[in-house]
Every structure is written in structure tokens, then in C-alpha cells.
Amino acid sequence: MTTDNHPAHPAELYWLPPAADFDQTLARARDDGAAPAERLAALRELAGSRLDFMRTAKVERALRGLPGDATAALQPVRLALLAGHTVDHLVPAIRVAGLRRGLLVDCRVGPYGQWRQQILDPGSELYRSEPDVVLLAPSADELLPPLPLSAARSEAEEAVSRTVKELAGFWRILRERLRAAVMQQAPLPPTPLFGHHERLVPGAPGALAARLEGALADAAAEEGVHLLDLAAAAARIGSGAVSDPRLWHHAKQEISPVAGPWAGEQVGRILGALRGRSRKALVLDLDDTLWGGIIGEDGVDGIAIGQGSAEGEAFLAFQRHVRRLAERGVVLAVSSKNDPTIALGPFERHPDMLLRRSDFAAFEAGWGDKPAAVRRIAEELGLGLDALVFFDDNPAERALMRRTLPEVAVPEVPPAPERYVQCLADAGYFEAVSFTADDAQRAAQYSASAERRRAQAGATDLEGFLRDLAMVLEVRKVEPVSLARVTQLINKTNQFNLTTRRYGEAEVAAFAQDPSVLTFCGRLTDRLGDNGIVSVVIGRLVEEGGERVLDLDTWLMSCRVLGRRVEQAMLGTIAAAAARAGADALVGRYRPTPRNGLVRELYPSLGFAPAGEGEDGETLWRLPLAGAASEPAANDTLPPIEVRFHD
């Protein structure tokens, strides 16, 4: 029987590996003579390891010391913290949690306890700092309405609703004036007065806090605000691990420095999700990960899975959790060192297996090394390595993966399988800022997509393969029903993204209503299934030297449908719509980022002519719309896609 190494402190980020050699790696990050990319890599390695609050501060200090050419590979995010409790000591942890996700977070802390004034005064520091994200974190004391214990339920309801309405008013001001994403901290749980009877007394602090949290969540969902649910997160580690009453009285710290890395990680998850940095796929080992035992030795009848033994039930519970993750859009894959036929045995023949072969979009079983297998999985799924989580009970495989493919997230899997679910849940790799119908279908989409790729790899005649797919592209304006998915794509698409401009839901909604802006979203279906919305285009109609042009502010496409000529079909539709709107030409822009090299040559390949350069290496391209609303002449053949445009 194995025992787990319990974390030294409940707030510790125990799924992160301990730093192999903290001081030496930090020295590499600080070495002025080293290459900028190496310095950043060293610091990112540290950010991905288990750090206490003092080491977190050291890593953050080293991050401040990195030159601009080292941090250029990180995605910048400006965060404003407006709090009713002291949060200055959390800034290093937030920045390190950002670094863990490839973000360079610029944190501005507003004056203590003045969040209302900051929001209401258009001349305040808040507005000058032009944040992308505002975290509103009043203290629990500020949020809980002061009601007598004898208050009736209706009074409690009314008081809570007043508080939430006031907050929602501030959210709207922030969004209208700043177009920033808003993150609202839920209050930390107050000290109970009654204990178990607490929730039955409407005026008791615990009951008010619970009611407030429910109302906050409802309002946040309605207003498109993101909830930083510290109450729920604290419940997992204990509020005593989060707060130290001495530090509250001494320095108004609601979160103690020891819990700082934990709190920073919570904020980092939402920032990461907003910027498309949440992980998308879970790559699982089989033996002693999805079932107990070694299939090659124990055989289908000998492995532990299902009811009957504690261990079998634990593996079953893990499979159940994994399947629920798939239901919310996490893509599943297998990487196992096994004979492929033997590895499939339990999926095909074991009656207690909950997961089936069809639940996995990619299945790599063989004797080659796992980093190579994981690379193939990423390719097959059309995902970056930084979208993957690798879950394997074998410490040697984990170490090899971390060394070979540092982009892949590799949690420290606990020795006891009973703790697998807890570990994966606590690690928070799959944080979301929305949940759409497309997410619920994701697993099926990726499986079909992987099948298409395999078919494509086998087909010698690409055109024939594409024709066989019987693709239909439905193009519509961005509408309320598609707003969430479109916003999600705008914020998470990195590779096929011409300008990588990120917009919040409110901004996208504003584009959709602006008569001088044309918005398009394309949904692709084929004989293997519905791919959902895969492409978004936003163009502004502008007058330019006596001409009217459609200036393409945003053009992105999901990598799932690369190589299927969807971009040509989209262009045809855009060109026709632009011509109908009286445009004489299309203007395309390519803004280079470390990740969008894929589309550097997109415009010339579609027949656009060079039209100069903008700032930051941006290139401009122009395609005249020869009078008629016709297909651009650039391509020899029309793509084998039926386009239905619903204007």
C-alpha cells in the first residue's frame, strides 16, 4: 500500500513538481550574458514548479529583471486590482501564475478601499491605466449587508439583491468605459455564529454569504462577468489555510502571504482562460492510470477496474471524472507503452470500463518514447503542445516529458489512485470563462476531426478527399446566440489568427450592432459531423482615398479545419458581402506574433497585393473587388465547399 506525501501546507500547489534546483535555475534566469530565450525558459520552468511565497517573490523579481526581448514571447495582459482588502502582497503570485501560462501580467493595485471612487471617477488612475481586465475584490465585510440576526428571509433577499444590483452597476460602468473584462471576487466565507443551523437563519452571516454568492453567480452569468470564486476554492483547502486573523487586523490582509501563491494561481486561471491559455486536451496513460495493474501481464480479467475492490472503484471514479471532463469539452487522448491490440482489450472487452475507445480522439499505444507519441497526438488533434495535460502514474515518464516537451503540463500524480480525481480537479488546468453548446460537442468533433486527418494522411488525392467530406459552410453575422463562442474563439485562437486582436463579449456585441462593421462567423458541417463555428471575420467599412474599402480587423480560424480550403470559401463570402456593401476593395492585415507564422503568407496566397507596412511589423494587403460581387479571381479552382450565406 502506498501513502501520499501530504502537502507541507494546505495552500501548497501540490500538483506542481518541486523545483529541481531552484537557486541554479534562478541564476540562469538572471544571467545577463545568457540568451534572452534561455533566461525566459529558466524562469518559466520555475513558475511551473511548486514555490512557497518567498520563492514566488524571488521569481517575480527575476521576471522584472528580464529584458524586453526576453519577455516579448509572453502575451501581455494589463490587470487592475480594485480591492477592499490588502492585495499588494498577492501581486508577485499573480504575475508568476501568469508566467506559468505564458502571460506577462502588468498589475496595477488601486488605492486601498477606494474601488467605488476609482470606478466612478473617469479621471482616476484606473482609467489612465487602460486595463484589459479589472478584478473587483471588496472585502467580505463590505459585501455582507448589515442585517440583524432576526431579519426575515424576505429582508435578507432584498438586502442581498440591493448589494448585487450595486455591483452590477459598477460592472456595467467598467465595461462601457473601459471595455475591460470584469472579474468579481466572491466573498470569503465568514465565521459562523450558529454552526450547522447557520443556513436556516436568514440573517446569520453564513446564510447571507451563501445567498450573496448565489445571487452574484446569477448576476455574473447574466452580465458576462467572471466570478473569482474564492469561497468555493477556499472550501477545498480550508479557510484557516487562506486567512490569518492576525494579519487581517494588522494589515487588512484577507489572504495571508502563505496562501499568496494559491490565490495568485486562482486569478491566473481566469486570466489564462480569458486569453485562451487553458489546457484543451488530457493525454492519459493506461496501466495504473485508467485501471489498476499492467494489462500486458495481468490480462483483461486481471486488472482492477469497477466495483468489487476499493482500488477498482477508485479507478472507476477517475474514469467517471475524466468522462465528465470530456462532456464539458476537454479532448481525451491515450499515450501508453503497450502492444496496440492488447491496450485496446479492456476498452473492447471489460464490462466495467466506463471509458470507451470512442471517447478518445487520439490513441497512441506502442513502444516508442512518449514525448514523440504526444507530439503526434498534438498534430493529429491540431492542437499546440501547450494545450495538453499529460497524466501518467510513472515518475520517469513524467520527468522525461517535462524535460523534452516543457510546454506540456505534467502534474505530479499522487501515488494513491484514490487521489487522482482530487489532483486533476485541484490543478485547474481546464478553467473556462464560458460553456457553450460547441464545448459539449467538442469530443465528438475532435474524434471526427482526427479521423479526417487520418483519412487525409491516407488519401493520395486531396481534392477527392475534400469532395468526399461534403462540406457545408454556413456563414452568418455574429448574433446573440453565437456571441459567446465567437468571443471564445477571438480570445483563444493563436495560430490561424491574422491580427490576434482580443475582444471581450461587450466589444464583439458592439461590432455586431455597428452598421459600419461587417461581422461573419462560419459554421462548418460535413458528413462526419458538425464542427461548430470555426471562423470569425470582423471588417470595418472605411473611406480611403476616395474609395470605400472593407478593412479586415480580425480574421481567425480554428485549426481543426486547416487544410480544407475553408479560408477560400470564407473569403469568397466576405468579398461578395463587401461588394454588396459598396466596397471597392478588401484590405487585409497581418500582425506577426510568436504563434501565427502559419498565416504569414495567407493574403498573397489568396491573391491580395502588398499594400505597405504598419506598426510593429504589420503588413497590409489589398484585393480589388472588380465591380461585381464575384469570387476573387485568385484561385484556380473553387473550394469543394457548399457555402450558405444568411445575411
Added chain:
Amino acid sequence: MTEQQIYDGITEILREVFDDDRLVATPELSARDVPEWDSFNQINVVVASELKFGVQFRSAEIEALNCVGDFAALIRSKLDAN
């Protein structure tokens, strides 16, 4: 725990918190000698010491400290009381 071990422990904490490997805890050393030693870092030093020595301080005890010597004596008294 010897006096030296307490001072070594404080030295280690000061180096971590202020990210300066030249710092050495001596009885006379005080916040005035370390530019970054503000009330914010004072909390970090105290919290780190609590974890390291397995003791708990009261706010009033912390506020009464003038130098590292006072702090070492406080840690000593807590350890003896355990």
C-alpha cells in the same frame, strides 16, 4: 535549538525575503539597515519565521520588536514555552 541555530534560521529567512545573499542576522541588525524592510516585508519575515520555527507570535509582540536581537529572544522564549 541553540542561539546560533536561531540566528542561522533568521539569516536564511532574511536572504529569501530580501533576495540578498549578503545579509547576516546579527543582534543589532534592524529594519533601518535594510532598505526594503517595510511593514509589508516585516509581515513576510514574521510569517516565514513562524513556519520555520513552528511558533506563533501575537501582533503586540511583533510591534514591540526593535532589532533582530529582540526577535531572536522572542523566538527563544516561544521555543522554551513549547
